[in-house]
Amino acid sequence: MDRLQGSAWQYVAEVLRPEDLPMLAAHALADGHDSPALRELAGLSRRSDATELRELYVQALSELDVPLPDEETAGRRLLVSLAFGLVQGALSPKEVGDGLSMTVTAHTQEETQFLSVAAEYSEWIEPDDLPAWERELQVAAQLLTASTDLGPGIRTSASRHD
Incomplete structure (x- = not known):
């Protein structure tokens, strides 16, 4: 399971902190994933608004066809x-x-x-x-x-x- 797919269950289980999402996005880019929302998320500071970080993360997953589990x-x-x-x-x-x-x-x-x-x-x-x-x-x-x-x-x- 790659890092981005693994993060989806952590996000839903509420163990992935919003401030960790920009670095996760940067690693995902380095791993070969790419989407507009992922690039934008990777460029944000970990001190950015938590709601904005979450929204970009969910948008990036959607753009990359990575489903969020129930x-x-x-x-x-x-x-x-x-x-x-x-x-x-x-x-x-x-x-x-x-x-x-x-x-x-x-x-x-x-x-x-x-x-x-x-x-x-x-x-x-x-x-x-x-x-x-x-x-x-x-x-x-x-x-x-x-x-x-x-x-x-x-x-x-x-x-x-x-």
Whole structure:
């Protein structure tokens, strides 16, 4: 999955920040994509108006025939990206718990289990309970990554945790 296509689900899942869109557009141009809106977006500052950045991004995707997924698909991709991030060591268990958004949905038994365990995270979790929760989350993440049809090509969205 190329960077621009991958960004579409991140945008819908609300983990792609508007201020990151100009750099994403610049990378997309370097990757060989081209459209008037993409060029305009790449030329804007990350401090530009967030609404303008979003509108140009959606327009660029449309011009390039890159569809925006529905919320359910985007939420599932977010969930799987968090699981892959944990399994690959790119995300900590806390970052997984913090990375959940309102758009996360579960479709399979493994997604439901991972979401259920991840949603149990809270800053008020007792220190004695944390290691058991982390182990349970790791197991659920491994089961999900081994069973998903969404694939390992999903990149984690580190930009959410900057």
